[in-house]
Amino acid sequence: MKISKNPFELAPAINNSRNLILEQVMPLLYGVILAAAVWILWRGHHAPGGGFIGGLTALAATAAQAIVFGVPSALRRMPLGPMPLAVTGVALALCSGLPATWFGHPYLTHLWFDVPLGFTQLPLSTVLLFDIGVFCAVWGTLSGYIFALLRGSDATSPGEQS
Amino acid sequence: MQATDLKPHAAKARYLSVALPPLAGFLLLIWGLIHHPLPWQGSLDWAPSLGLTFAVYVDGLSAQFLALITGIGALVFLYATGYLAGEPRQGRLFLILTVFMLAMIGVVIADHLLLLFLFWELTSLTSFLLVGFYHENEQSRTSARQALLVTMSGGLALLAAILLLGEISGGYSLQALIAQGPTLADDPRLPAALILLLVGCFTKSAQFPFHFWLPNAMTAPTPVSAYLHSATMVKLGIYLLARLDPALNHLLLWESALMSIGTLTAVWGAVLALRERDLKRILAWSTVSALGTLTLLIGLPNPGAGLAVAAFLFAHALYKAPLFMVAGNIDHATGTRVIDHLMGLHRAMPWTAMAAILAGLSMAGLPLSFGFVAKDLISVAKADAEVLTVVSYATLFVNAIAAAVAGIATLRVFGGPPRWPRGEAHEVSWRMALPPLLIALVAIEFEFLPGVADPLLGAAAIAIAPSLGVIRDIDASYPSGKVITATEITLLVGLILFLIWDWLHGLLQRIHWLDRIGPTACYELLLKQLTRVAAWQTGLLQRGRLAGYLSWTLTGLLALAIGASFAMHQASEPGWGGLLDWSTLVFADWPAQHWAWLTAAVLMIAGAAASMVLRHRMALLMASGLVGYGSAVLFLFTGAPDLAFTQFAVETALVVVAAALLPHYGAPPVLSNEPVLRNALLALASGAGVLLLLVHLFALPADAQLATWFGEASLPLAHGRNVVNVIIVDFRALDTLGEITVVMFSLLAALPLLGALARSVKREG
Numbered sequence: 001m002k003i004s005k006n007p008f009e010l011a012p013a014i015n016n017s018r019n020l021i022l023e024q025v026m027p028l029l030y031g032v033i034l035a036a037a038v039w040i041l042w043r044g045h046h047a048p049g050g051g052f053i054g055g056l057t058a059l060a061a062t063a064a065q066a067i068v069f070g071v072p073s074a075l076r077r078m079p080l081g082p083m084p085l086a087v088t089g090v091a092l093a094l095c096s097g098l099p100a101t102w103f104g105h106p107y108l109t110h111l112w113f114d115v116p117l118g119f120t121q122l123p124l125s126t127v128l129l130f131d132i133g134v135f136c137a138v139w140g141t142l143s144g145y146i147f148a149l150l151r152g153s154d155a156t157s158p159g160e161q162s
Numbered sequence: 163m164q165a166t167d168l169k170p171h172a173a174k175a176r177y178l179s180v181a182l183p184p185l186a187g188f189l190l191l192i193w194g195l196i197h198h199p200l201p202w203q204g205s206l207d208w209a210p211s212l213g214l215t216f217a218v219y220v221d222g223l224s225a226q227f228l229a230l231i232t233g234i235g236a237l238v239f240l241y242a243t244g245y246l247a248g249e250p251r252q253g254r255l256f257l258i259l260t261v262f263m264l265a266m267i268g269v270v271i272a273d274h275l276l277l278l279f280l281f282w283e284l285t286s287l288t289s290f291l292l293v294g295f296y297h298e299n300e301q302s303r304t305s306a307r308q309a310l311l312v313t314m315s316g317g318l319a320l321l322a323a324i325l326l327l328g329e330i331s332g333g334y335s336l337q338a339l340i341a342q343g344p345t346l347a348d349d350p351r352l353p354a355a356l357i358l359l360l361v362g363c364f365t366k367s368a369q370f371p372f373h374f375w376l377p378n379a380m381t382a383p384t385p386v387s388a389y390l391h392s393a394t395m396v397k398l399g400i401y402l403l404a405r406l407d408p409a410l411n412h413l414l415l416w417e418s419a420l421m422s423i424g425t426l427t428a429v430w431g432a433v434l435a436l437r438e439r440d441l442k443r444i445l446a447w448s449t450v451s452a453l454g455t456l457t458l459l460i461g462l463p464n465p466g467a468g469l470a471v472a473a474f475l476f477a478h479a480l481y482k483a484p485l486f487m488v489a490g491n492i493d494h495a496t497g498t499r500v501i502d503h504l505m506g507l508h509r510a511m512p513w514t515a516m517a518a519i520l521a522g523l524s525m526a527g528l529p530l531s532f533g534f535v536a537k538d539l540i541s542v543a544k545a546d547a548e549v550l551t552v553v554s555y556a557t558l559f560v561n562a563i564a565a566a567v568a569g570i571a572t573l574r575v576f577g578g579p580p581r582w583p584r585g586e587a588h589e590v591s592w593r594m595a596l597p598p599l600l601i602a603l604v605a606i607e608f609e610f611l612p613g614v615a616d617p618l619l620g621a622a623a624i625a626i627a628p629s630l631g632v633i634r635d636i637d638a639s640y641p642s643g644k645v646i647t648a649t650e651i652t653l654l655v656g657l658i659l660f661l662i663w664d665w666l667h668g669l670l671q672r673i674h675w676l677d678r679i680g681p682t683a684c685y686e687l688l689l690k691q692l693t694r695v696a697a698w699q700t701g702l703l704q705r706g707r708l709a710g711y712l713s714w715t716l717t718g719l720l721a722l723a724i725g726a727s728f729a730m731h732q733a734s735e736p737g738w739g740g741l742l743d744w745s746t747l748v749f750a751d752w753p754a755q756h757w758a759w760l761t762a763a764v765l766m767i768a769g770a771a772a773s774m775v776l777r778h779r780m781a782l783l784m785a786s787g788l789v790g791y792g793s794a795v796l797f798l799f800t801g802a803p804d805l806a807f808t809q810f811a812v813e814t815a816l817v818v819v820a821a822a823l824l825p826h827y828g829a830p831p832v833l834s835n836e837p838v839l840r841n842a843l844l845a846l847a848s849g850a851g852v853l854l855l856l857v858h859l860f861a862l863p864a865d866a867q868l869a870t871w872f873g874e875a876s877l878p879l880a881h882g883r884n885v886v887n888v889i890i891v892d893f894r895a896l897d898t899l900g901e902i903t904v905v906m907f908s909l910l911a912a913l914p915l916l917g918a919l920a921r922s923v924k925r926e927g
Contacts, residue, residue, distance in 0.1 A: 044884060044887045045881070045882040045883070045884055045887055045888070045891075046882060046883040046884055047883070047884055048803040048804045048807050048884065048886075049804070049807070049884070049887070050804070050884070050886075050887040050890060050891070051890075051891070052808065052890065053804065053807050053808050053811060056808065056811040056812060056815065057811055059811075059815055060811065060814065060815055060818075063815055063818060063819055064818070067818070067819075067822045082909070083909065083910070083913075086905070086906040086909060087906065089902060089906070090899075090902055090903050090906050093895075093898070093899050093902060094899065097895070097899075106211075107896075108895045108896055108899070110880070110891075110892050110895070112881055123881070125881070127880070127881075127882075127891050127892055130891050130895060130898075131887075131891050133902065134890075134891070134898060134902055137902035137905055137906055138902070138905065140906075140909075141905045141906050141908065141909045142815075144909045144913065145909060145912060145916070146819055148912070148913055148916035148917065148920070149819065149823055149916060150819075150822065150823065151920055
């Protein structure tokens, strides 16, 4: 492999040597980013956020994991794997519109329920199901792209745990 | 296991159950016809907001087709289990055949024109798969593509016709359209609709000049030919013509087109049958000829023709399907279908021979057969209609050829001293011998027990010609001397043609220019030119270089921007004055967040400028990331936090992933021959174009109706304060569903490409 002598080239740092700081931080960071992603998904109905942005944020966790520890490691930490996750997402979104037809409303009319928790009310809806579907579709598809690209570059990092 | 595969006739009885669905359908139909008077109708709302209903209307004509589809279908399925015994892919064939059958049923029972179109196209698609079933054979692929292109182009014409008819009549219900009838003629759009409709029907039913696909489709397995290309699919065009005839038969254009094209097709198909040596292709050409006769009959103005159409439709299906099966049996037993090599098969294949003779009787129109009744009704219809003499002679000729073809398929192949290429010929299994015999027997039985067929044919005839009134008894008219004479003449001419068949064949074979002109040659030429144009424009537009794609995109953007600006300007004040009025872009006073805006602008300009100067990939990546962050900042301070959020996330992910990837793809290629000046000019021009567009967009009065509505309705209707998200997941959820589906499928399409990229990188590395 050709390695440029240009000082801008970051390649050796990422590829040919282990990045100890990232390797130490990553396990914790992965969980934090993922939690943030879920939080963004949850708040999305009232504040900036939602399934699409949440999915992109979750993708950041997966991408970082793949870059630091390699694709197989990122695959293990992901639910289902890219394509099945994307398909599940689309299926969830498709199904979220069905309950309305049971009650005689047009397809994709969203329904709301309030679940009493004692101290407060938990608002649940088919909208949430739809948004989770969007989340999964975006997360799954884009990580599929990233895995394919990283695999293509033969970027199995030396720090990969197996 | 291996041994059974080598001996197809010994193969275990598999897939016998596939014949059950059509059989059940047939029995259900019979039960329904006995217990419930026609018409049956019903409808189911499908998408009421779009006016789409699953409307069903079954009258005599539909019932007749249903009987053909399910009755002949059951026997064809049975036949196919024998014909394809040992074929590893027969499961696939039965699946497609079943889908085809359902689509056929859909077409003939649909009352909604768009529903009809949907099923119509489904039959074309399944027909493509069935014709190309032996796809390892090139001839088979070519024929399948030809059938698809011809019938699907016709389908497009039909769609246009349906939309026009829908506009004219104000609805898509077939029955409503027919009921409007003569009042349609006042509309000036009717001729266009009629021509498109005729093209659609003519392509499906192989009328001149679209007839050539049908004989070529004989590369399909024989059960498919017997089912699709004789009994059902090719009659769909006839079905629709007959269905709409009551509404349109007072129009001169309709009548003259049907009569002229029908006659031409009938004669031409009959002549071309003489040029063939392959039994199956001979039968296919005679099918083209019969379809022409049907078209001609629909075009006849008098109501009696309706009865003739119904009878001939039935008779043709009942003799042609068995004859195709006979051809398949001969092929199976002897390994050839070329008539020169076949003689005297009656000893080796007695049951097949009997089926052939019974079907042949009907095809030749001999007494004691249903074909005779049909021919008789055709003669009566034509006598009533006072048709042109030339049409009369044409039918005489066509009938004579049909009789000769019947002679070829029976006397020539089965009679005389035994002669065939293989050492031993044997009778085929019962599953292949029984179906043709049964169908042929039904035809004979109808002649002796007309009471069975009369009600159905009568109902069908009334559907085609409502003014027919009281149905005449079908067998009442054959003692008339005129018909007997016509039959005698036809048979005599047919006999002569049969005897001089080889001489005629040689004569026609020598006329080579027939191959060079005509519709087939036109089709070939069109196909060749199409691929040439496609290659030329692909080479022009897609040079395989990102810079090339970008310059086309920018050129398009420029043209669009200038065109749109000009159109907007013309709409507000005609003339050239004030085309470049910049005042709309000037703010009277600075907005509150102008510092943030300025920062964003500086970020973006710096990023863009840097990317022009820098040469290193990683630096270029950073510079382009700067442009993305700049626009995210801009979104953040113009009231679009969601968009800004997304932009930040996307930009970061892109830069990080690209940074991890870039080193693996080697050094950037040196671009020495890039037209720098041209690219720069194009970039400047497209920037200016967008600016011009903005000037005019800002001059438009702002319409805040939608924004206000969404803002107000978001919380009460959708329980959410984030309007953007509410729009995405609730108000326009269907759009989002489409988008995430596209996103998912994009991965499916990209994976193989990325895999190929990975392999090529590995090879180079």
